Amino acid sequence: MERFNAASEEALEQTLLSCLRSPRWSRRVAEHRPYPDLASLLAAADEAAYDLTWPDLTEALAAESLPPLPPGTYSAAHTALSAAHAAYEARFGHVFVICLDGVPPAETLDRLLEAIRSRLTNDPEEERAVTADELRRLARGRLLTALRGAGNCAINH
Known part of the structure; x- marks a missing residue:
């Protein structure tokens, strides 16, 4: 300090x-x-x-990007994540952010896809609150x- x-x-x-x-x-x-x-x-x-x-x-969101996927992630997973991210950006107008602190690398892809798909069902105001919390x-x-x-x-x- x-x-x-x-x-x-x-x-x-x-x-x-x-x-x-x-x-x-x-x-x-x-x-x-x-x-x-x-x-x-x-x-x-x-x-x-x-x-x-x-x-x-x-x-702050303008400087964010998706978390990197673990090495060796298969290309179909990258395609699925890219498609989900594009749908998210089209719906909400900004990049998808998520804090994955403490998530084991082997679970990163599943957590990302699960979260982005789940959050696509949020209304825009609800998603703003979730996004703000994830940025925090x-x-x-x-x-x-x-x-x-x-x-x-x-x-x-």
């Missing part, structure tokens, strides 16, 4: 934007430094994500990964 709190604005912005491509979210998290501990940082990151407007979320979860996971990286120094440039 000491390095996170002491990082330059530029380094911190770079790190935070790598977690969620929302300048508003990044500024909100950075403005509340110093954080006494990891729990406080994660709570602030969650709160900042909950406060994002749909245009903020749309901006992605940002939280990426922030934890960034903090653990480089010897627990997320922003040691």
Whole structure:
């Protein structure tokens, strides 16, 4: 936490934007430094994500892509996922996002296909809420990964 709190604005912005491509979210998290501990940082990151407007979320979604499939995934699976993703984008107008933290690689494809097919049945307002929550979860996971990286120094440039 000491390095996170002491990082330059530029380094911190770079790190935070790598977690969620929302300048508003990044500024909100950075403005509340110093954080006494990891729990406080994660709570602030969650709160900042909950406060994002749909245009903020749309901006963040523009930088997202589908999670990579495990090596050796057969081509029919790529075709099925591409078709499901195209249907999702046509219905909702943005990329499909999902946080797969903790999902074993062997289950990634099944989880992705199951989730995208299930969420295609959502109405647009319901899907906006689910999408916002998935982005929040992605940002939280990426922030934890960034903090653990480089010897627990997320922003040691």
